[in-house]
Amino acid sequence: MRQELVADPEADDRKPQSDEARSAFAQPPGVVQQAPVAEDESSTTSEFAIPRGLGTPQPPAAEAEGSAFSVPRTYDARSAPPAFTPPAGVPLVRLTKDVPWQDRMRAMLRMPVTERPAPEPAHKEDEAGPAVPRVLDLTLRIGELLLAGGENAEDVEAAMFAVCRSYGLDRCEPNVTFTLLSISYQPSLVDDPVTASRTVRRRGTDYTRLAAVFQLVDDLSDEETSISLEEAYGRLAEIRRNRHPYPGWALTSASGLLAGAASVLVGGGVAVFVAAALGAMLGDRLAWLCAGRGLPEFYQFMVAAMPPAAIGVALTVTHVDVKASAVITGGLFALLPGRALVAGVQDGLTGFYITASARLLEVMYFFVGIVTGVLVVLYFGVKLGAELNPEAALSSAERPVWQITASMLLSLTFAVLLQQERSTVLMVTLNGGVAWVVYGAMHYAGDISTVASTAVAAGLVGLFGQMLSRYQFASALPYTTAAIGPLLPGSATYFGLLAFAQNDVDRGLASLTRAATLAMAIAIGVNLGSEIFRLFLRVPGGESAAGRRAAKRTRGF
Numbered sequence: 001m002r003q004e005l006v007a008d009p010e011a012d013d014r015k016p017q018s019d020e021a022r023s024a025f026a027q028p029p030g031v032v033q034q035a036p037v038a039e040d041e042s043s044t045t046s047e048f049a050i051p052r053g054l055g056t057p058q059p060p061a062a063e064a065e066g067s068a069f070s071v072p073r074t075y076d077a078r079s080a081p082p083a084f085t086p087p088a089g090v091p092l093v094r095l096t097k098d099v100p101w102q103d104r105m106r107a108m109l110r111m112p113v114t115e116r117p118a119p120e121p122a123h124k125e126d127e128a129g130p131a132v133p134r135v136l137d138l139t140l141r142i143g144e145l146l147l148a149g150g151e152n153a154e155d156v157e158a159a160m161f162a163v164c165r166s167y168g169l170d171r172c173e174p175n176v177t178f179t180l181l182s183i184s185y186q187p188s189l190v191d192d193p194v195t196a197s198r199t200v201r202r203r204g205t206d207y208t209r210l211a212a213v214f215q216l217v218d219d220l221s222d223e224e225t226s227i228s229l230e231e232a233y234g235r236l237a238e239i240r241r242n243r244h245p246y247p248g249w250a251l252t253s254a255s256g257l258l259a260g261a262a263s264v265l266v267g268g269g270v271a272v273f274v275a276a277a278l279g280a281m282l283g284d285r286l287a288w289l290c291a292g293r294g295l296p297e298f299y300q301f302m303v304a305a306m307p308p309a310a311i312g313v314a315l316t317v318t319h320v321d322v323k324a325s326a327v328i329t330g331g332l333f334a335l336l337p338g339r340a341l342v343a344g345v346q347d348g349l350t351g352f353y354i355t356a357s358a359r360l361l362e363v364m365y366f367f368v369g370i371v372t373g374v375l376v377v378l379y380f381g382v383k384l385g386a387e388l389n390p391e392a393a394l395s396s397a398e399r400p401v402w403q404i405t406a407s408m409l410l411s412l413t414f415a416v417l418l419q420q421e422r423s424t425v426l427m428v429t430l431n432g433g434v435a436w437v438v439y440g441a442m443h444y445a446g447d448i449s450t451v452a453s454t455a456v457a458a459g460l461v462g463l464f465g466q467m468l469s470r471y472q473f474a475s476a477l478p479y480t481t482a483a484i485g486p487l488l489p490g491s492a493t494y495f496g497l498l499a500f501a502q503n504d505v506d507r508g509l510a511s512l513t514r515a516a517t518l519a520m521a522i523a524i525g526v527n528l529g530s531e532i533f534r535l536f537l538r539v540p541g542g543e544s545a546a547g548r549r550a551a552k553r554t555r556g557f
């Protein structure tokens with residue numbers, strides 16, 4: 001019997017399906033499928049997008065862009081606090097034009113950028129304004145000459161700032177270290193800054209060139225003179241090409257006269273003067289020979305210190321009736337780095353600690369070179385039987401006229417060694433004589449300690465040096481550096497080295513510590529005298545120093 005099979009649709013639904021017909025992502029039966037939402041094809045999605053249906057807090061509507069000086073929206077004039085005006089009035093930033101540019105620029109560097117007064121109309125090359133990269137390059141070249149000449153870091157920054165402001169670049173920030181100069185200029189808060197730097201690789205002592213650079217900066221800062229960039233570059237190139245004012249033989253002769261004057265200052269006679277001068281001149285020529293061969297300055301100082309010590313030891317061994325200690329001490333006076341010491345301490349007192357550390361480290365290397373040269377000679381002298389008396393240079397009576405004359409001759413020859421202008425030699429010579437008169441009156445007549453007498457005399461040197469430089473619109477170094485020559489601790493240094501050569505370590509350490517104390521007294525005294533001048537003496541047209549700001553990067557209490 002044949003049966004016919006009829007297809008049942010419900011039975012087909014209950015029939016199990018194969019794996020190929022069933023998918024894990026298939027919609028289960030009984031679930032109503034929602035219609036897809038049409039999306040814009042141009043819209044993009046991201047895996048970090050917020051899922052639909054998730055409620056998120058919406059940010060408030062953006063306010064219209066305003067100014068930093070606009071009134072806040074929470075401000076209410078009816079409930080505002082009462083206005084307050086200081087009893088002396090609101091201070092007005094005003095820089096008197098009669099004040100030298102060093103004081104004006106230093107005052108502005110110690111101000112925040114937002115409080116600096118706007119510059120005067122700049123010297124422009126054309127209507128578009130000055131070429132910023134060329135102005136920065138000129139500024140760095142001027143700063144390089146000043147720093148290489150021994151100027152302290154704060155005055156170098158002031159000069160760089162003055163050059164930039166003379167060409168209308170007021171938002172400048174110069175930065176000076178021992179071997180690197182940099183300057184940054186930002187036209188506004190929203191513009192990118194322009195930064196340039198320059199490395200100082202060679203240093204030389206030429207105060208004539210230093211004075212010429214100061215005169216250039218003074219002319220650039222003068223609003224009555226208009227100097228273009230090309231003219232400034234031409235004058236700067238001429239300053240670089242200028243030869244030294246004194247020939248080599250004059251420098252060698254000045255070195256010998258300096259050593260001879262120093263030997264008379266510590267009790268020597270005519271024979272001691274001649275011996276010290278010959279030793280210093282021989283050491284100077286040997287140092288020039290080493291410099292021509294490319295030896296570092298450490299070895300130059302070491303070689304230059306040997307001939308005076310060798311002559312002193314030779315005179316002692318041959319039993320010549322001279323004070324060998326005065327001969328050796330005179331030779332040391334011509335080598336002690338007083339200029340670098342004063343500059344290093346002044347940088348530290350004004351907040352330039354990196355530059356101060358580098359300068360003082362340089363002084364230490366020079367001093368160690370001098371110590372090594374003298375100590376080697378004294379050691380062999382003691383081995384040969386030289387009887388060096390540590391007190392021989394101090395056993396003579398005071399000779400005021402001879403000592404004052406010797407101190408002035410020492411300052412004069414020191415000025416020649418520093419390549420100063422002939423117009424400044426006379427003033428620094430008188431300044432050195434005044435310093436020794438004050439020291440002698442306090443130490444010999446008043447029986448005051450050596451350190452206190454030295455500090456007071458150095459303070460007067462700094463005071464008079466700042467006075468002369470401010471009225472001459474020039475640097476203070478030509479008026480102060482050579483004047484501290486008579487105060488340098490040559491005797492204490494020699495006695496310490498002699499004690500080491502005689503195996504008396506305790507006495508040697510005590511004498512060298514005394515020499516270091518005297519050197520610090522000189523440096524601090526010179527800086528203090530300069531600061532006293534700025535505090536209490538009014539420059540014509542200047543304002544009161546009551547609101548004077550502290551040095552850069554100090555707390556300013």
